[in-house]
Amino acid sequence: MAEATITSKGQITIPAEIRRQMNLLPQDRVVFTLLPNGTTVMRAKNRSISTLAGSLKSTSKKRVAIKDMKMR
Numbered sequence: 595m596a597e598a599t600i601t602s603k604g605q606i607t608i609p610a611e612i613r614r615q616m617n618l619l620p621q622d623r624v625v626f627t628l629l630p631n632g633t634t635v636m637r638a639k640n641r642s643i644s645t646l647a648g649s650l651k652s653t654s655k656k657r658v659a660i661k662d663m664k665m666r
Contacts, residue, residue, distance in 0.1 A: 596609035608618065618624070622640040629635060 596611050598606040598609055600606055608624075612618075616638045618638055618640065622638060625637045625639055627635045627637070
């Protein structure tokens with residue numbers, strides 16, 4: 595079990611053991627989700643959008659490169 599202490603500014607350092615297991619690197623983002631039973635889940639948001647390629651079924655035959663996509 596890993597522990598961390600909250601600073602007076604509300605900050606914590608994620609223990610090295612947890613960072614290694616979650617493959618967290620500097621500048622990675624994490625998301626905290628509070629469940630109804632009081633449990634808090636921390637998830638890493640360090641996947642690249644390119645890892646999602648092919649995960650959705652297309653209704654179109656046309657392919658678009660990521661660099662050609664417009665952000666709205």
